[in-house]
Amino acid sequence: MGGQGNCVDGKLDDSGYSSPVPLIGLYVTGATLVCLLFILVDVFTSFRSRKRWLPCRLFSLNSITLTLLSIAVKLPLDLTSPMPRVQDQLSKLTGTTLMCICTGIFFPSLGTYRESECFNNMAALTIFVVTIVVNICIQMHTGLIFLFQAEHITIICCMTILLVALWYFASEIHSQNEVSHDGIKAFIMKGRGSMLHRLRVSYVRGYDSNPQFMLCRRPLNTLVATLCVISAVVLMKVAFRYLVSRRSDLCEGVSVYKWSMISIVVSQIIAVVVGCLAITFRLFSMNGHRLVDYGIRQEGVEDAEAIIANNPIFRRTFFFRLKFYSRKIIEIFVTWISLLPSLPFACLEGCVESFPEIRQGEEECDYWTWKNGLNDMGRWIKKIDASNHLIKLLSRAPPLHQDDSPFCQLKAYYDSRKPGYQMSSLSVVLLVRIATISISSSLTASLPNSLNEVFEVLQFVDRKLSASSLENKKKFILAEALWKRENFNYLRPKIVKMFGNNDEFEKQSQLNQSIAIIKGLKEVSLSDYVQHELAMMTDFLLLRAYESIQELYGCIEQLFVDMLNEFLIQLPNAIFREIIESNAEDCEEVVKFALKVLYKVESLEPLVRWSFPVGTTITHLTFNELPNV
Structure with missing residues (x-):
C-alpha cells in the first residue's frame, strides 16, 4: 500500500504529515470535556451529599486524571507547530491555565492516599508541571509564543507556587489524619454510653475528620484558591480582549490544527471557569471550623441537637456572615503580604493563624458540620426497616x-x-x-x-x-x-x-x-x-x-x-474491628455502614446475648444497662 511520506527523488515527501492534526485537536477537546465532566460530577455529588468542601472523587490526583490532562494540555507542550493567529496563541494560554486550575482542584485529594502513594502521585505531577513550565519558557525564547508572554509568566509562576504548596500539604497531612482517626477510635473504644450512642456521635464527628475537609480548612487553602483565581482572571482578561478586537490575522498562515482550534479554546475556557468557581466556592464556604467540646463529643446526638438549637453561637445571623466574610478578606490580604520568598510555608501558615481578626474564638463551634451530620443521619435512619x-x-x-x-x-x-x-x-x-x-x-x-x-x-x-x-x-x-x-x-x-x-x-x-x-x-x-x-x-x-x-x-x-x-452475638466485635481497621479517609462511610447495621438489629437487644470486645468499657448496644436474657 503506497502512502505519503516516502522518499521521492531522494527527498522526503512530508506533505501529508499534518493531515490528521485537526482530528488530534478534536481529541484534545474531548479530553478537556472529560475533565470538565469529572469536575461537574464531583461538584454535583458534593452538593447532593452536602459536603461543601467539594471532595475530589472522580477528578483527583491519580494516573487517570494526569493522563487526561497530558492530552488536554498538548498544545502548550507542542514545541514546533506554528501558531500564527490570535486564537492559536490563546490556545497555549488556555492549556497552561487549565493545568494551573486543575492543580488547585487536586489538592484536597492528597489526604485520601497513603503516604507512599501520595508522594508517588506528587512526583508524577511535579514532572508534568516542570515539563510544561520548561516548554513554555523554550517557546517564548524561540518566538513560538509571541503573544501574551507576560500572562504566561504570571500563570506559570502561580502554578509553580501551587506545586510547592501541594508538596507542603502532602508532607504533613497524613500525620494529622492519623491523629483525627485515632481520636474517633479512642472514643469508640473508651467513650461513655452505648454502642449506638457512640456510633451516632462518631458519624457526625466524621464530617469534621474527613481528610479532604481537614485540608480545605487550612489557612493555606486561601493561597491555593487565590492563585487559581488570579490565573483564571488573567485568562479571562485576554479572552475578553480577543473577543472585543476580533483580530485573528496577526500573521499569514493557519495553524496545523486548523478549524479544531476554536473548539479547543472554547472548551478549555469553560473548564477553567467551572474549575475556578468550584475552588472559589470551596474557599468561601469554609468557616474557621475549630471544634470545641461543649459536651457534643461525649453526649448523645439528641443532646447535640439541643445545644445547636438553644445556643446563640450556632445561629447564623447576618452579622455572623458579615464577620466571616470580613475575616476571609483579611485572611487573603495577610496571606499575600506574608508571601515572601524568604518565608517557608510553615511560617506563612502560622502568620495567618495567629492574626487576631482571623483566629477562631474559643466559644465558636462548627455549626454546619454538626447540623448537616445530624440531618444526614436522620434522613437515612428513617428508611431502615424494623426487624x-x-x-x-x-x-x-x-x-x-x-x-x-x-x-x-x-x-x-x-x-x-x-x-x-x-x-x-x-x-x-x-x-x-x-x-x-x-x-x-x-x-x-x-x-x-x-x-x-x-x-x-x-x-x-x-x-x-x-x-x-x-x-x-x-x-x-x-x-x-x-x-x-x-x-x-x-x-x-x-x-x-x-x-x-x-x-x-x-x-x-x-x-x-x-x-x-x-x-x-x-x-x-x-x-x-x-x-x-x-x-x-x-x-x-x-x-x-x-x-x-x-x-x-x-x-x-x-x-x-x-x-x-x-x-x-458477634456483631459488636465485627463493628469494632471494621472501625479500628479502617483508614482515615474511609472512617465516615465505615461508621455510617456500622450504624445502618446496628439500627437493623437495635430492637433485638433483649433477645440476643451480645459479645463485646475485650478491653472496651461498653456493655450494651442501646440500653443503659445490660438486659437480663
Whole structure:
C-alpha cells in the first residue's frame, strides 16, 4: 500500500504529515470535556451529599486524571507547530491555565492516599508541571509564543507556587489524619454510653475528620484558591480582549490544527471557569471550623441537637456572615503580604493563624458540620426497616445453649465430617432454601422474611470475622448469589420425577414428601462448595426420625434461630474491628455502614446475648444497662 511520506527523488515527501492534526485537536477537546465532566460530577455529588468542601472523587490526583490532562494540555507542550493567529496563541494560554486550575482542584485529594502513594502521585505531577513550565519558557525564547508572554509568566509562576504548596500539604497531612482517626477510635473504644450512642456521635464527628475537609480548612487553602483565581482572571482578561478586537490575522498562515482550534479554546475556557468557581466556592464556604467540646463529643446526638438549637453561637445571623466574610478578606490580604520568598510555608501558615481578626474564638463551634451530620443521619435512619419478623421468630423460638440442642449437634456433626470446618452465611442460606423447597410455605414463611431482614448483618459479620481463606471468600460470594438471585423452587419438579409417578408422590403424607425432597436435594448438580454444604446439611436433617411435618419444621426453625444467634452475638466485635481497621479517609462511610447495621438489629437487644470486645468499657448496644436474657 503506497502512502505519503516516502522518499521521492531522494527527498522526503512530508506533505501529508499534518493531515490528521485537526482530528488530534478534536481529541484534545474531548479530553478537556472529560475533565470538565469529572469536575461537574464531583461538584454535583458534593452538593447532593452536602459536603461543601467539594471532595475530589472522580477528578483527583491519580494516573487517570494526569493522563487526561497530558492530552488536554498538548498544545502548550507542542514545541514546533506554528501558531500564527490570535486564537492559536490563546490556545497555549488556555492549556497552561487549565493545568494551573486543575492543580488547585487536586489538592484536597492528597489526604485520601497513603503516604507512599501520595508522594508517588506528587512526583508524577511535579514532572508534568516542570515539563510544561520548561516548554513554555523554550517557546517564548524561540518566538513560538509571541503573544501574551507576560500572562504566561504570571500563570506559570502561580502554578509553580501551587506545586510547592501541594508538596507542603502532602508532607504533613497524613500525620494529622492519623491523629483525627485515632481520636474517633479512642472514643469508640473508651467513650461513655452505648454502642449506638457512640456510633451516632462518631458519624457526625466524621464530617469534621474527613481528610479532604481537614485540608480545605487550612489557612493555606486561601493561597491555593487565590492563585487559581488570579490565573483564571488573567485568562479571562485576554479572552475578553480577543473577543472585543476580533483580530485573528496577526500573521499569514493557519495553524496545523486548523478549524479544531476554536473548539479547543472554547472548551478549555469553560473548564477553567467551572474549575475556578468550584475552588472559589470551596474557599468561601469554609468557616474557621475549630471544634470545641461543649459536651457534643461525649453526649448523645439528641443532646447535640439541643445545644445547636438553644445556643446563640450556632445561629447564623447576618452579622455572623458579615464577620466571616470580613475575616476571609483579611485572611487573603495577610496571606499575600506574608508571601515572601524568604518565608517557608510553615511560617506563612502560622502568620495567618495567629492574626487576631482571623483566629477562631474559643466559644465558636462548627455549626454546619454538626447540623448537616445530624440531618444526614436522620434522613437515612428513617428508611431502615424494623426487624418485625425476626423479633416474632426469636420470641417464639429463643436461642438454645444446651449441649443437646440441634445446633450443637449440627456443629459436632460438621466437625466429624470435616474437622475444623467453619459454618458461614452459606450454611444459613442453604438451611432456609431446604425448608422452603421441602415444606409448605404456610409453615416456612417466617424464615425467608426473617433472613431478608437480617441478611446484610449476617453477611457483614461473616465477612469481617471469618477466616480470610479462599474457601470462605467463595462461600461468602455463593451465599449472596443463592439468596438474592437463585431460588431452589425450580428443583422441586426435577426431584419429584426421581421418585416416579407424580400422582403417587402427591398421595404421600406431607412429612414423607418433605423427607423425599430433602433426600433428592443430594442428587442435584450444583457448584462444589454448595453441593458439599448441602450434602452435609441434608444428611444431618435425615439422621433424625420425625413424627410429623411440624416436628421437622420445628427442628429446622430452631437450627435457623441458633445459627443466626451465633452470628448476631458477634456483631459488636465485627463493628469494632471494621472501625479500628479502617483508614482515615474511609472512617465516615465505615461508621455510617456500622450504624445502618446496628439500627437493623437495635430492637433485638433483649433477645440476643451480645459479645463485646475485650478491653472496651461498653456493655450494651442501646440500653443503659445490660438486659437480663
